[in-house]
Amino acid sequence: MAPKDELPLALRSAYLTLHRRSDAVFMEYGITADQFVLLATLARGQAMTQRELAARMPSDPSTVRAMLLLLEKLGLVSRAAHPTDARARTVSLTEAGVRTFQRAFEAGQEVRDQMVESFSPGEARTFLSLLKRMTQSLGERVTQVAVAVAEPSK
């Protein structure tokens, strides 16, 4: 069987394994692996709009909204009016959100270590590079469609 035909299932198994391990680790902090990703995204760039947040996750704006409602109820994020755009709302971590993220990040260290325990440093870099290139290749058509859709309007 060609590597190409095995890749999708191998990628899926890798991700699902990571996702389940992460869920198990983060459960102690009252959050899911996906919620952790949202917190991590906010931690890297505070006060972004919901659309920016969705684009970076990457996820759907209405999915992100559903997640934000849950996280707001947990007191981990807050939404405020955007300074210049009255349509938009900026999303931020609360103090509790920052603390929870930091603790969960530390607790996740074990999983991150275990991901690369069979890799040399060079292999880890290669793996990261290949993952990014694959994501870009696969995402390109989506961009083209978006461009094509946006085309008639110019």
Add this chain to the structure above:
Amino acid sequence: MAPKDELPLALRSAYLTLHRRSDAVFMEYGITADQFVLLATLARGQAMTQRELAARMPSDPSTVRAMLLLLEKLGLVSRAAHPTDARARTVSLTEAGVRTFQRAFEAGQEVRDQMVESFSPGEARTFLSLLKRMTQSLGERVTQVAVAVAEPSK
């Protein structure tokens, strides 16, 4: 930032991108990407029990059952009594299931090609190998049972 710290999010982005592209492709055939994985698993080893199926996906037995109910309603899989174990049921693709899987597999060729379009053949093999090693490292403490079940299948 160390590659190790970027890897989880990079893996997630790669998988989610693949998953969304796959869902879009398979929608035409009335199935989801995850249902396609179940059909593909059956196509590679007919008449397995629900537990074997769950172990190979990899997924949870009760999740697999929920998926099987949907796929049975679509007429793509069928369940029959196990020849020797009265507790168990064997799961198989129906003729319609085989056809749907084959068509969906062909339709997915474009996505599989695009995954590796920026890779040399050697890089594709390396990527697959690293994915498998990562999954194994990460799963060692959690999936003893799944590994034991999956092993006999060569």
Add this chain to the structure above:
DNA sequence: TATTGTTATACTCTATAACTATA
């Protein structure tokens, strides 16, 4: 007109726990 976000809605996947039937 296009964009940001909300609302309403629906469905798939996920998983735990209690249960039965059988090994």
Add this chain to the structure above:
DNA sequence: TATAGTTATAGAGTATAACAATA
């Protein structure tokens, strides 16, 4: 006692479409 599967239940994430407010 352990295992295969079912049932009941719950919740998270996903996404679409119609809508209001604003750019």
